[in-house]
Amino acid sequence: MAELTPLQASVRSDAAEQDAADVSRVLSGDMAAFEDIVRRWQGPLVNMAWRYCRDRSRAEELAQDALLRAWRGLASWRRESSFSTWLFALAANVFRNELRRFPTVTLPLEEAPEPAQSPRQHDELWERSLNERLRQAVLALPLRYREPVLLFYFHEMDLSAAAATLHMPEGTMKARLARARELLRRRFPQLNRPFASAPPHSSQKAGSK
């Protein structure tokens, strides 16, 4: 994980102070303060939900549900962890439960499509297609591996933030990530090659020159 620059750290600390102040205002009856919280966290929550379901409309619905739950449960934030940690953990719970009740249609990992032959399309298109297939394959992972992967990349590869969201020790998180990567590599062997996302024919072309 990249170290925070002093500026990033100060921005984060300002945001944390603002969150705490807004929560206090909401708890004392000022509903408008919740609007500031929503404004600040709507983007991250919609993006987190998007990673869980890869459906834009559903991501907004899920994020809305999470924010509503947060509003109902603001008093239960004990300020031992940061507001964002509490909010993301609550959102992960909401997304997990909602998607368990109404799952998105995902193929089993073994059936996730994979471009087997060198396509005749543009390289960039091929790369995009591979990337999207890999993201779909993440959704086909068993839940115990899927969530660590989703949250690790959502938190910009910050292991401790992802582990805190799942209330999981970092060691367990690391082990699950390693296992998930292994499953994905087994499914997408082309990711093990150098310049992994380049289509096979482009390396052939390069070699023939």
Added chain:
Amino acid sequence: MNHEFKPNPNAGRGANLDAIDRILSADEQLVPSSGFLSAVMERVHEEAAAPPPIPFPWKRMLPGFALAAGVFGWGAFEFFRYLPQALRQLSFAAPHLSATATRDLTQAGWVALACVLSLLSWLFAQRLAGGSTPI
């Protein structure tokens, strides 16, 4: 809905990312639709304006609880009343139980069964009532 994608500014950060890291960290950034904030606040206001949920009628349930406790207590009392008597009449040397012991054991068995059934139905009702745990 009005959505827009922005490239993730942190995508591909760091030189030693492997292919999976590079692809998964470069996911698009979804921008919430313009009506998202107002939709959330509308739901919040609706919820704030709604009357508070009806509390569970504990007071009205008290006679029910008292009755259940009475039934359980009576069941336990009867069970322990018949059990020693039945055990006393048991003869481990003899392969057959006497008629009295059999009758007493049967009665104790029925009482025990009634207690177990009551307990099971209570656990089932608890499970149904507590099925949705709030976060």
